[in-house]
Amino acid sequence: MSTHFTSPRDNEPRRRGSVELRRGQAGIQMADQRLLDSGTPSAFVHSDPWRVMRIQSEFVEGFGALADLGPAISVFGSARTKPGTPFYELGVEIGRRLAQSGVAVITGGGPGSMEAANRGAVEGGGVSVGLGIELPFEQGMNEWVDLGINFRYFFARKTMFVKYAQGFVVLPGGLGTLDELFEAMVLVQTHKVTSFPIVLVGVEFWSPMIDWIRETLVKDGMVSPQDLNLIQLVDDPEDAVCRVLHGVRLADSDQRPE
Numbered sequence: 001m002s003t004h005f006t007s008p009r010d011n012e013p014r015r016r017g018s019v020e021l022r023r024g025q026a027g028i029q030m031a032d033q034r035l036l037d038s039g040t041p042s043a044f045v046h047s048d049p050w051r052v053m054r055i056q057s058e059f060v061e062g063f064g065a066l067a068d069l070g071p072a073i074s075v076f077g078s079a080r081t082k083p084g085t086p087f088y089e090l091g092v093e094i095g096r097r098l099a100q101s102g103v104a105v106i107t108g109g110g111p112g113s114m115e116a117a118n119r120g121a122v123e124g125g126g127v128s129v130g131l132g133i134e135l136p137f138e139q140g141m142n143e144w145v146d147l148g149i150n151f152r153y154f155f156a157r158k159t160m161f162v163k164y165a166q167g168f169v170v171l172p173g174g175l176g177t178l179d180e181l182f183e184a185m186v187l188v189q190t191h192k193v194t195s196f197p198i199v200l201v202g203v204e205f206w207s208p209m210i211d212w213i214r215e216t217l218v219k220d221g222m223v224s225p226q227d228l229n230l231i232q233l234v235d236d237p238e239d240a241v242c243r244v245l246h247g248v249r250l251a252d253s254d255q256r257p258e
């Protein structure tokens with residue numbers, strides 16, 4: 001990068017990357033001066049430019065670790081599901097069936113349904129991935145994660161769930177699960193991702209939400225009736241895995257040249 005100085009009175013701009021500075025703005029200390037000045041306070045590590053580098057490093061680390069993962073499905077669901085409950089067993093069964101079909105299982109790496117799906121993936125002899133998130137209360141990665149990456153930023157982590165999976169399976173959950181589900185629906189609705197199957201598991205749990213989408217959002221014109229086709233609803237784990245994998249295969253053949 002070339003930076004040239006001008007007198008603050010001079011009308012020639014000082015350039016800093018793509019930014020041009022004149023007059024009072026041109027007097028700001030140069031980045032390399034700040035870097036080398038031993039008297040500079042450490043506050044810069046809490047500044048936005050520094051954060052941008054940390055954010056960038058999360059993408060670089062994530063892309064690097066997952067680049068060779070192969071086919072994968074992201075499984076979401078409540079962090080609070082207890083082992084031994086029907087929803088937990090559902091998660092284990094889905095993780096196992098995905099693994100047995102040769103597909104890696106990606107979860108948020110936490111407890112509950114995430115742990116269940118990771119556990120199923122290990123039991124099914126597959127690749128078990130956890131994308132952990134730094135939280136104010138220390139949680140740690142569940143013991144069934146074989147390839148774990150920890151993130152500081154939710155948005156960087158969410159990119160990985162979509163970029164390295166070819167579909168989503170969504171178990172019953174709370175705000176975190178809803179956030180992941182609706183982000184995926186928006187990405188498909190706006191064609192940011194194409195032919196991305198989203199399968200909800202748990203008819204009784206999800207039906208009121210789907211009814212609300214149909215009876216309020218569609219009725220009031222907030223979404224189109226076709227948007228309901230973005231999701232599929234099932235109860236049976238075999239059906240869930242079949243549909244998500246079938247959706248992926250359909251997508252593959254859609255994209256194959258004639």
Ligand SMILES: C/C(=C\CNc1ncnc2c1ncn2[C@@H]1O[C@H](COP(=O)(O)O)[C@@H](O)[C@H]1O)CO
Binds near residue numbers: 080132
């Ligand atoms: C609140 C509890 C644990 C928090 N630990 C989490 N670890 C990893 N990922 C998490 C955690 N909490 C939420 N997530 C993400 O959101 C989804 C679950 O959220 P929900 O609100 O429970 O539905 C999940 O898919 C994760 O990606 C309890 O001990």
